[in-house]
Amino acid sequence: MSTAELGLPVDVPSTALFTDxxxxxxxxxxxxxxxxxxxxxxxxxxxxxxxxxxxxxxxxxxxxxxxxxxxxxxxxxxxxxxxxxxxxxxxxxxxxxxxxxxxxxxxxxxxxxxxxxxxxxxxxxxAEAVVLETVILSILNHDSAIAAAASRMAVAAAGRPLVEMGARRTHELAAVAASRAAFVGGFRTSSNLAAGYRYGIPTVGTSAHAFTLVHDTERDAFTAQVESLGRGTTLLVDTYDVATAVRAAVDIAGPELGAVRIDSGDLLLLAHRVRQQLDDLGAKNTRIVVTSDLDEYAIASLAAAPVDSYGVGTSLVTGSGQPTCxxxxxxxxxxxxxxxxxxxxxxxxxxxxxxxxxxxxxxxxxxxxxxxxxxxxxxxxxxxxxxxxxxxxxxxxxxxxxxxxxxxxxxxxxxxxxxxxxxxxxxxxxxxxxxxxxx
The missing domain is CATH 3.20.140.10 (nicotinate phosphoribosyltransferase)
Structure with missing residues (x-):
């Protein structure tokens, strides 16, 4: 079955010079x-x-x-x-x-x-086999290292969804390969659109702190995002004060708010506090997404926390300390x-x-x-x-x-x-x- 038969784009350039x-x-x-x-x-x-x-x-x-x-x-x-x-x-x-x-x-x-x-x-x-050495090793060593790290993170997550978001932490082409390898290893989605285009990996993403900061108030930012992307969106709540942001998020989106994301601080403590606050506000189905330099050990440490999904970047695309096999x-x-x-x-x-x-x-x-x-x-x-x-x-x-x-x-x-x-x-x-x- 060819790439075209799989319904994927065919735009791979010559690989002849990916060699020593x-x-x-x-x-x-x-x-x-x-x-x-x-x-x-x-x-x-x-x-x-x-x-x-x-x-x-x-x-x-x-x-x-x-x-x-x-x-x-x-x-x-x-x-x-x-x-x-x-x-x-x-x-x-x-x-x-x-x-x-x-x-x-x-x-x-x-x-x-x-x-x-x-x-x-x-x-x-x-002759025809020896010239393939470098390109084969380049691909297998990189992708297998990423997939192994992803697998360990998937084990630590124990069924909770994992989002690959490491494009800004590695070479732009390596980022696409890393998204693919992470998907093989157990990640469900990626922030990388090139990975979605080339390999059909589901992509996700909403907003960063810059979006909140460019607005006059956090409420203005949340209102604009909800009006644009719908109540099921994910609002980033740690730009200023988390408790104030969660209250505003539910007030603006209602109990139908899809998720909130926490990207800094004591994730274990904040996850418990945010879950309690969401429940008290009637947003019992609003999910909690955590990011912030996670690896398999940090994910495992959050096993008892009310976290619904994890976003992982740097540690994943660098093989969690083992970037080659x-x-x-x-x-x-x-x-x-x-x-x-x-x-x-x-x-x-x-x-x-x-x-x-x-x-x-x-x-x-x-x-x-x-x-x-x-x-x-x-x-x-x-x-x-x-x-x-x-x-x-x-x-x-x-x-x-x-x-x-x-x-x-x-x-x-x-x-x-x-x-x-x-x-x-x-x-x-x-x-x-x-x-x-x-x-």
């Missing part, structure tokens, strides 16, 4: 040596989870598919490479006709992963002289060793269906794991076959997280909740 120079210089040397056409298998994985995290979340798969589909070297790109003397004319000629024609398998978006999980497997010639993209197999795949792996000091071979992955569960281990192997798949395999086809013969609606990834993550041991949802630092067994 050495990808192309390797290509040039491989073309000269004859190794460029050698069948190869690359895998994206992480050797460890970010410190203290108990599981990872696969996010960005759909963006990876878009990036591979749009990895094209058009005339302006080729002119740039020629002008900067990045590669020679023979390599430029090869790049001018570049189309990925291989296969990609991977964990479906929204699935959880652990150290050593072969999150993405790219198979094709060395440290994923790598390694050659694990290549064709030998007889054409058969030969396992290859980096062997070095410092914990940067890899395991060679084209790998499969499966998740072992107990009699209650609770996951007990991540199993990774390069040989035959044991019979008891045959129907528990995790990798699915994403690209076959250069054609995208694994694109899906974003809602599917979101729902998959909820199910995957629910299948983990209960300790997976603890916010305290700990080891990965599942061991990785290598067969």
């Amino acid at each position: 120079r050495y990808e192309l210089t390797m290509l040039q040397a491989a073309l000269r040596s004859g190794a460029a056409g050698r069948r190869s298998v690359f895998e994206a994985f992480t050797r460890r989870l970010p410190e203290g995290r108990r599981y990872g979340v696969v996010a960005g798969t759909g963006r990876v598919l878009d990036a591979v589909e749009n990895f094209r070297f058009d005339a302006p790109v080729l002119d740039f490479l020629r002008r900067e003397h990045v590669v020679d004319e023979e390599t430029l000629q090869w790049l001018s006709g570049y189309r990925f024609t291989g296969d990609i398998w991977g964990y479906p978006e929204g699935e959880v992963y652990f150290p050593g999980s072969p999150i993405l497997r790219v198979e094709g010639s060395f 440290s994923m790598v993209y390694k050659l694990v197999a290549r064709a030998g002289d007889d054409g058969e795949l030969v396992p290859v792996a980096k062997k070095s000091l410092g914990g940067k060793t890899s395991i060679g071979g084209r790998k499969w992955a499966a998740r072992r569960v107990d009699e209650d269906g609770v996951a007990v281990a991540e199993v990774v192997g390069s040989g035959p798949v044991p019979g008891d794991l045959a129907d528990r395999q995790l990798l699915v086809p994403l690209v076959r013969g250069g054609e995208v076959v694994g694109r899906e609606p974003l809602d599917a990834a979101r729902l998959r993550h909820i199910e995957a997280r629910a299948s983990l041991p209960v300790s997976a949802t603890q916010l305290s630092r700990g080891e990965p909740v599942l061991p990785t067994e290598v067969l």
Whole structure:
């Protein structure tokens, strides 16, 4: 299913230069040596989870598919490479006709992963697979970090809605990707209109403190907002005095007022006071939204407060202290002289060793269906794991076959997280909740 078939806008530019120079210089040397056409298998994985995290979340798969589909070297790109003397004319000629024609398998978006999980497997010639390294890692490392933070926040929120509102705290393009990843991880809405346009994520938003300050009085601001947006709007009540603002809000909008937002102060104390005041004023159905530098720990601390939803910005779009997943993209197999795949792996000091071979992955569960281990192997798949395999086809013969609606990834993550041991949802630092067994 293509982006157009999903009813989403098709305006993704070429991704060919979202790469490092050495990808192309390797290509040039491989073309000269004859190794460029050698069948190869690359895998994206992480050797460890970010410190203290108990599981990872696969996010960005759909963006990876878009990036591979749009990895094209058009005339302006080729002119740039020629002008900067990045590669020679023979390599430029090869790049001018570049189309990925291989296969990609991977964990479906929204699935959880652990150290050593072969999150993405790219198979094709060395030349066509190696140039995808940087863009694939750029997407997976960023989006999976955001989705993992979002998942932890969703656990802490315990079913209360979460609003992504971090666009002003990161790069403008990263903000759109972060909104998408947050949605996969459990957020319901975003303040970012570009995310709504590109990915169909529901958007929300009403007003900031500037709107109140530009009016002569707070009552004037509230009146203007209610007359413009209706009684179901959300009024920001902490510009001056919260109690006075809540009283004015209900007086102007009536008990039909949709929500009030608190963006500063002792949120726990204020939430209880505002709830009591709203109830006393007859606005029993008016919701309370809290914002103000929240993270999963702050959200958890408000579990007993009468809060209806949370807005999260900075902590979310920076991965709540873990902005990358440290994923790598390694050659694990290549064709030998007889054409058969030969396992290859980096062997070095410092914990940067890899395991060679084209790998499969499966998740072992107990009699209650609770996951007990991540199993990774390069040989035959044991019979008891045959129907528990995790990798699915994403690209076959250069054609995208694994694109899906974003809602599917979101729902998959909820199910995957629910299948983990209960300790997976603890916010305290700990080891990965599942061991990785290598067969």
